[in-house]
Amino acid sequence: MSPDVLRARVADAYDRLGLPSWPPPRPEGVEPRDEEYSRVSDLHKYRVVHGRAHAWTEVLGALPGVVVERLGPVTADRHAFARGVRIVSPVPGTLPLVLLERDAGPTEHGDAVDLLQVALQDASHPLDHGHPDCGCDACDFGSQGLLENIDDQVLSVVAGPFVLLEGKGWKATWYPDGGSMEGDTGAPSDFSAVMRACRALADGGAPRLPRSSTALVGRSWLDD
Incomplete structure (x- = not known):
């Protein structure tokens, strides 16, 4: 499917x-009011x-x-x-x-x-x-x-594959069409390197991960 x-x-x-x-409450391009x-x-x-x-x-x-x-x-x-x-x-x-x-x-x-x-x-x-x-x-x-x-x-x-990489105070997600990273403290400074590591995990590799981070890696539910 x-x-x-x-x-x-x-x-x-x-x-x-x-x-x-309900529709968007403001026309496109109109900024919200302060209140x-x-x-x-x-x-x-x-x-x-x-x-x-x-x-x-x-x-x-x-x-x-x-x-x-x-x-x-x-x-x-x-x-x-x-x-x-x-x-x-x-x-x-x-x-x-x-x-x-x-x-x-x-x-x-x-x-x-x-x-x-x-x-x-x-x-x-x-x-x-x-x-x-x-x-x-x-x-x-x-x-x-x-x-x-x-x-x-x-x-x-x-649809997968999907990777969730978590560290102290931050997390990153990766999937074939995109990825993101968020966190208050301790997040790696090199977003591209994190995404490359996630992609390697999805491909079955064993890349070097940011310190003290753990990963959850999932394949597609839709695979035959």
Whole structure:
């Protein structure tokens, strides 16, 4: 099955949920107003990300041999998640995909919007800070782009190969069409060298990795 077929099936499954959509709140090229950065107009509109997770769970769970494990409340990456799933492919060398859902509401740091976090293997290996990456009005670019970002991230893992390289205070991801690196402290200064190392890992090599880093390497779920 091709990634395009998976994407289409997910879109169909999502449409059946009847969730709302909204356009970008500003015309292209128009900068947000200062007050939009500190304003969250609707804590609950981002529940659409949970719907997208349900659609992906349905579609991936229908693939031959795939197992969906339901997760209860879990705390990871400084977030408390109400529920989640761990989706495991039978293809040798693949990495389990974890989808975690946080509900909107008050937290110890103030009100928070609904959130979806994508992780690998278990909840302790998130790929980034979640979807949406920020819930303020200034960072709202419409529902379609948000859902496409989720699809792109999940497909990068499922279509493979995929590499997650983690160090103290930083992480890097690599897949054939791209890669990224983020971190507050300790991140390597040479992004290109990190990407070359990840590519070598994906090819089955044993490159020299940044000090004290570990890697998760997964092949495509779609390999025959």
